[in-house]
Amino acid sequence: MIRYSLTPMESRRCITRVVEPAKRTQGWNVRIIRRGIRVTEFFSDKKHGGKTGALSEAMHFRDEKERELKPILRSELARRKTVRNTSGIPGVRRRIKPQKKGEKVFEYVVWTATGSPEPGRRKTRDFYVGKMSEDDAREAAIAQRLRWEQQMERNEQKKLLNPKL
Numbered sequence: 001m002i003r004y005s006l007t008p009m010e011s012r013r014c015i016t017r018v019v020e021p022a023k024r025t026q027g028w029n030v031r032i033i034r035r036g037i038r039v040t041e042f043f044s045d046k047k048h049g050g051k052t053g054a055l056s057e058a059m060h061f062r063d064e065k066e067r068e069l070k071p072i073l074r075s076e077l078a079r080r081k082t083v084r085n086t087s088g089i090p091g092v093r094r095r096i097k098p099q100k101k102g103e104k105v106f107e108y109v110v111w112t113a114t115g116s117p118e119p120g121r122r123k124t125r126d127f128y129v130g131k132m133s134e135d136d137a138r139e140a141a142i143a144q145r146l147r148w149e150q151q152m153e154r155n156e157q158k159k160l161l162n163p164k165l
Helices: 051-068 074-079 134-161
Strands: 015-020 025-034 037-044 092-101 104-118 121-128
Touching: 015 051, 025 051, 037 051, 074 134, 092 134, 104 134, 121 134
Parallel strands: none
Antiparallel strands: 015 025, 025 037, 092 104, 104 121
């Protein structure tokens, strides 16, 4: 069995310390959610030989469950619609963009595509209504967003084939 020590926060992802003096409860809570499946387990200090032992068991449990549950890829998250989405396409929106020229502020209608084709790199591109029609600007923003999603998928496939990248 693997033993873990008290280490930095990254190694404790999905694990929370629980201390409730009124209930005499101390331990670590593991909570993982993947594709609507929720897994929760509590590891008491008392049952596992103290704080370090309970954390070790919690980390072992978390690692096992993460291996069982398929991870969510960045490309999947990028395609997920939220309740705030009004365009129907994640990462594409219509907005009024103010631009200052000298003392005057002009407002332009734009369709904006936003994406993250590579980890840690965020991109935004505006398509101006006026230079093209409303429909053409929207379609161009959607096409740009799809190109970035495809690039994200290619990067994920490379990483799956060669994890050292």
